[in-house]
Amino acid sequence: MAIWLNSDSLILVQGMTGAEGRKHAQRMLSSGSKVVAGVTPGKGGQSVEFEDGVTVPVFGSVAEAMAATGANVSVVFVPAKFTRGAVIEAVDAGIPLVVCITEGVPVKDTAEFNAYAQQSGTTQLIGPNCPGIISPELSNAGIIPASITGKGPIGLVSKSGTLTYQMMFELGDIGFTTAVGIGGDPIVGTTHIDCLQAFEDDPETELIIMIGEIGGDAEERAAAYITEHITKPVVGYVAGFTAPEGKTMGHAGAIVSGSSGTAEAKKVAMEAAGVRVGRTPSEAAQIARELLAKKA
Template sequence: MAIFLTRDSKVVVQGMTGAEGRKHTARMLAAGTRIVGGVNPRKAGRTVAFDDHRIPVFGSMGDALDQTGADVSVVFVPPPFAKSAVIEAADAGLALAVVITEGIPVHDAVAFQAYARARGTRVIGPNCPGLITPGQSNAGIIPADIAPDPGRIGLVSKSGTLTYQLMYELRDIGFSTCVGIGGDPVTGTGHIDSLAAFEADPDTELIVLIGEIGGDAEERAAAYIAEHVTKPVVGYVAGFTAPEGRTMGHAGAIVSGSSGTARAKKAALEAAGVPVGRTPSETAALVRNRIAARVSSLIVGAESEP
C-alpha cells in the first residue's frame, strides 16, 4: 500500500522537454515510474528518448489523458506558466498534480489551488520535491537511491532537504510513502491531508512529521493528531535559531512576533503526544525508540496470550 502514488500511477510530465524536466524525467523512469507522456504544445507529436524509453509529447493535457489514461501530472514549467499548467491538468480530470516549480506568485498559487480543488484534483506543492513510494513510483525530484527499499514509515515534510536527510537516516527501516508538501505560504496538500491518508493506510505503522517556522500548520496538525490519529507520530521542527521577521529558505518560513515559532510548534505537538527532536538525527533516534517500543509491546502481548 501507499498514499497518493503507486506503481499503477500513470504520470505525465508538463515541461518534460525543458532541461529540468528532461533530467528529472530520466531519474523518475530509473526509479520505476510509469511515465506515459510529456506535454508541450510546440513539440506535439515528437518523442523524447530516455535510454530504453521513448516518451511521446502531446499538445495538451486533454490529449495526453485521452491517449494514455494518465492520472498524475508532474509540473516543471517556469513560474509564469505554472498556473495555466495546473488549470489544464485539472480541466483534463487528473487526480493529482505535483507542482515542483518554485517562485510562483502567491496570487497564482491561490487561484490554481482553488480551481483544482473545485474539480477534484489534488495538488502537492508548489515549490516542493514531490513524493515517492519506494519500490513503486517517484513523482518529482526526490533521489530514489536515498532509501530504495519500502518500509512502514510514512513521512510528510515541508522541507525537501530534511525529507532527504530523514530518509537517509532511516533507510534501513524504509518508508511507505514520503510526501514533500512544500514550504510556500499557499500549498495544496498539507500535513493534515497526509496524516489522514497515512492513518488510513494499513501498511504505514509510524508517521514522521517535519515542519518549520512560519504559519500555524503544525499547530493545526497537532490538534488533528490529538483527535484523529491513532498511530505513533514523531516530529521535527526546523528553525529554532531563526531571527524574527526574516524569511528563512521558504517563502512561508517567517516568524512574526510570537507567532509561528519553532518552540510554539514543538509545544503544540508535544501536548498532542508527539515527541519532537531538536535535530534530524535526534528525530531519527526517536523513531527508532518508538518502533522498538512497539515491537516489544507486540512480543509481550503475544507471550501473554494463552
Template sequence: MAIFLTKDSKVIVQGMTGATGMKHTKLMLADGTNIVGGVNPRKAGTSVDFDGTEVPVFGSVAEAMEKTGANVSVLFVPPAFSKAAVVEAIDAEIPLAVVITEGIAVHDSAAFWAYAGAKGNKTRIIGPNCPGLITPGQSNAGIIPGDITKPGRIGLVSKSGTLTYQMMYELRDIGFSSAVGIGGDPVIGTTHIDALAAFEADPETDLIVMIGEIGGDAEERAADFIKANVTKPVVGYVAGFTAPEGKTMGHAGGLKGLLLRLGGARGAGDDGAGVAHGL
C-alpha cells in the same frame, strides 16, 4: 500500500522537453516510474528517447489522459506559465498534479488552488515549490533521490525538500511506505493534515514522521489533528528557533535563526542563510 502514488500510477510530465524536465524524467524512469507521456503543445506528436525508452509528447493533459490513461502529472513548467499549466491539469480532471516549480507567484498559487476547489477538488495538488513524492520501490513523482532509502513502514510528510532527503537517508535501514514533500510556500495544495489522514488510513504505515518549519500555524493545526484523529505514533520536527512575528519563513531562514542562536552561522545577513540552506 502507499499514499497517493503506487506502482500502478501512470505519470505524465508537463514540461518534459525542457532541460529540467528531461533531466528528472530520466531519473524518474530509472526509479521505475511508469511515465507514459510528456506535454508540450509545440512538440505534440513527437517522442523523446530516454536510454531506449520512447516517451510520446502530447499537446495537452486531456489528450495525454485520453491516449494513455494517465492519472498523475508532474509539472516542470517555468513560474510564469505554471498557473496555466496547473489550470489545464485541473480542467482535464487528472487525479494528482505534482507542482515542482519554485518561484510561482503567491497570487497564482492561490488562484489555481481556489480553481481546483471550485471544480470540486477532483485534482489533488501537491506543491508548489516541493520535491514531490515517492513510494520507494514503486514510483517516484518529482525530484526526491530514488536511491537514498528502501521500502518500509514509515510515512513521511515534510515542508522542506532538504530535510526530506536527510530524514529518508538517516532512516534508510528501516524504510518508508511513502514520503510526501508538500512544499513550504505560503499557499500549497496538500497539507500536513491531508497526508497525516492518508497515512493513518494506510494499513502498511506503522509510524509517521512530520517535518515542519517555523512561521505560520500549520504545524499547530496538524498537532491538533493528530491529537483528535491519529492513532499511530507520530514524530514531529519543526526546523528553526525564532522568526519575526507574522512572517512565514522557509527552512533556510528558519535554520539560520537556529544557527545564529547556536553560534553556527557567520552573521545575520545572506551568509548565514547560505550556511543554513547548505545543511
C-alpha cells in the same frame, strides 16, 4: 500500500521537453516509475529519447496525453509564469494527482489554482515549490532521490525538501510507505493534515514523521488534528530553532513574528498533542527507531 502514488501510477510530465523536465523524467524512469507521456503545447507528435532505448511521446495537451496513455499523475516542470495555466489545464483534464515542482510561483497564482483544484473535487494537488512524492520501490513523482531509502512502515510529510531527503536517508534501513514533500510556500495544495489522515488510513503505515518549519500555524493546526483524529504514533521535527525573529528564512512562508510561528511554540503544541519532537533531524529519527522497536 502507499498514499496517492503506487505501482499503478502512470506519469505525464508537463514541460518534459525542457531541460529540467527532461532531466528529472530520466531520473523518474531510472527509479522504476512509469513515465508515459510528456506535454508541451505546440510540440504534440514529437517524442523524447531516454536511456535504455525508452521513447516517450509528447502531446500538445494534458487531455490528449491522458486519452492516449491513461496517465493519472502529472508532474509540473514549467516556468513559474506558466504554472497557473499548466495546473488549471491538468485539473480541467480531470487528472487525479498533480505534483507541482516549480518554485517562485506568485502567491496570487497559487491561491487561484489551489482553490480551483480543491473545487474540482477530482484533483489532489501537491506543491508548488516542492520535491514531490515517492512511494519507494513503487513509483516516484518529482525530484526526490530514489536510491536513499527502501520500502518500509514509516510515512513522512515534510515542508522542506532537503530535510525530506535527510530523514529518508537516516531511516533508509527501515524504509517508508510514502514520503511527501508538501513545499514551503505560504499556500500549498496538500497540507500536513491531508497527509496525516492519508497515513492514518493506510494499513501499512505504522508510524508518521511530520517535519515542519518556522512561520505560519500549519504545525499547530496539525497538532490539533492529531489530538482528534490520529491514533498512530507521530514523531515531529521543526526546522528553525535558532532562527532570528522577524527574518524570512529560506522559504517564503518561514517568517516569525513575536512568539507566533516559532519552532519552540510549534514544539509545545505538537508535544501537547502527544507528538514526540526531536530538536534535530537525527534526534527525531532516533525517536522513530525507538517507537518502532517498542511496537515490534
